[in-house]
Amino acid sequence: MSRLRHPLAQVAYAVALTVPWTATRLFNLLVRWDVVRATPVHFGTLTEVAVTGVAVLGASFLLAWGAETAEKDVPRAFAIAVLAILAVAPEYAVDALYAWNAGAGGATTAACPAGPGATERLVEACESANLAVANMTGANRILIGLGWAGIAVFTVRRARQTNDPAVRAREGWLADVVTLDRGIATEVGFLFLATVWAFFVPLGGGIDALDTALLVGLYLTYIVVIIRGDVDAEEEHVGVPQYFQSWSLPWRPLAVLTLFGYSGLMIFTAVEPFAHGLEVLGQDFGIPEFFMIQWIAPLASESPELIVVVVLVNKARSTAGFNALISSKLNQWTLLIGTLSLVFSLAYGGYGVLPFDSKQSAEIWITAAQSFFALAVLVDFEISVREALSIFVLFISQVLLEFAIIQDLAPIPVSSEELLIGYAVAYVVIGAALFWVRRDALKGMLGLAADAGRTAVGRDPVHQEFAD
Structure with a gap:
């Protein structure tokens, strides 16, 4: 094997992409600690976006x-x-910061929205609470609207070179499909439960302890179920993973922990300035700050996850790629929402409910509705190019129309909030129709998810007829 193609050389190339950012961060820390007497290195906005973006790619x-x-x-x-948790950790950090600022500033359901005469601190706190919800809903919708849809189309196109067995050619307009492993029924089942609950979150006027207990509890239950599962039948790997899997104990787990630890650290430190740089560039072009925080910042924070999935699909591992996307959606739709109230209460100095206005209620409803529709697409463990494009078109049309309303670019006779409610209704109606048509598939998916739970507690599965 050529030295340049050796697996360790590939690892070195990936690490090299992170070196400019790592070296800069380390140098600035040494300057701050007076270990080195020099002027800290500060990049211009465009350079910082480039350096941190390359670091995220390598990580x-x-x-x-x-x-x-x-x-x-x-x-x-x-x-x-x-x-999935490591890849979206920066999203948690951004949302936690807004929730913390809201709590520290005294935002409550009674005080928000801040009326005339309110202190500047309270106004900013109420705004931070809304931004926490906006950033969270934006991240979740991006993951489905761009992530699920884009990766499905990419998988079908890439299959021409990789001969991915998960892709099946079918007659009809954009009818080629990506077939998914029925093992993802567990993730889909838990995501279905979280989505149903999300419709009720706005009815309480904020994110409270009940939301935290139920959503975090759902995710912890999911982790218990999957960790008690069996190690999957060994799948053939190539390149770097194959090389590290050949290592004996304890070196193989040590290599995994090192890869996870270093990549997680790079992603956590590089994504925030990457997202902030994109926000600044966007504002320079006249894009509203709130719009940037809801869409551009989450897009940057989701980039590690999307890059990872592209890597997996490129190796004809589309099943693992979709598992990663669905797992990311599940942890963001449970842990991310559930922990906002906890962070808010810690900053508030006691139990509190993270408040949000009616606009953010609509944002949560459309996000839940989009998830409902996307699950209806996946319930039969397939996604066609046509379905993927439908997910994308619904997502991007809403974003563009809302931008046009905010910027007053066209005479659209509805408010931003009314637009969100309209799209939410459309998602639910289409999703409900799909679930009805695919009701047998829904029954099978829930049965397989229930079997995973039974297996986790040592009981025998009872829905094996749906496993094939």
């Missing part, structure tokens, strides 16, 4: 290799769940 390759290597020793679903 995403390392993260993907770590998850694939881990599959030799732990259930694939658990390895992918860890990957």
Whole structure:
């Protein structure tokens, strides 16, 4: 094997992409601690976006290799769940910051929205509470509208070179499909429960302890279920994962932990300035700050996850790629929402409910409705190019129309909030129709998810007729 193609050389290339950012951060820390007497290095906005973006790219390759290597020793679903948490950790950090600022500033359901005469601190706190919800809903909708849809189309196109067995050619307009492993029924089942609950969150006027207990409890139950599952039948790997999987104990787990630790650290430190740089560039072009925080910042924070999935699909591992996307959606739709109230209460100095206005209620409803529709698409464990494009068109048309309303670019006779409610209704109606048509598939999916729960507590599965 050529030295340039050796797996360790590939790892070195990925690490090299992170070196400019790592070296800069380390140098500035040494300056701050007076270890080095020099002027800190500060990049211009465009340079910082480039340096941090390249670092995120390198870290995403390392993260993907770590998850694939881990599959030799732990259930694939658990390895992918860890990957998903690390990949979207910056999104948690951004949302936690807004929730903390809201609590520290005294935002409550009674005080918000802040009326005339309110202190500047309270006004900013109420705004931070709304931004926490906006950033969270934007991230979730991006993950489906761009992530699920884009990766499905990419998988079908890439299959021409990879001969991915998960892709099936079918007659009809854009009818080629990506078939998914029925093992994802567990993730889909838990996501279905979280989505149903999300419709009720706005009715309480804020995110409270009940939301935290139920949503975080759902995710912890999911982790228990998948970690008690069996290690999957060994799947053939190539390149870096194959090389590390050949290592003996304890070196193989040490390699996994190193890949996870370093990539997670890089993603956590680089994504925030990457997202902030994009926000600044967007504002320079006249894009409203609120719009940037809801869409551009989450898009940047989701980039590691999307890059990882592209890496997996490029290796004809589309099933693992979709598992990662669904696992990311599940942890964002449970842990991310559930922990906002906890962070808010810690900053508030006591129990509190994270408040949000009616606009953010509509944002939560459309996000839940989009998830409902997307699950209706996946319930039969297939997604066609036509379905993927439908998800994308519904998502991007709403974003563009809302931008036109905010910027008053066209005479659209509805408010932004009314637009969101309209799209939410459309998502629910189409999703309900799909679930009705595919009611047998829904029954099978829920049965397989229930079997995973039974297996986790040592009971025998009872829905094996749906496993094939």
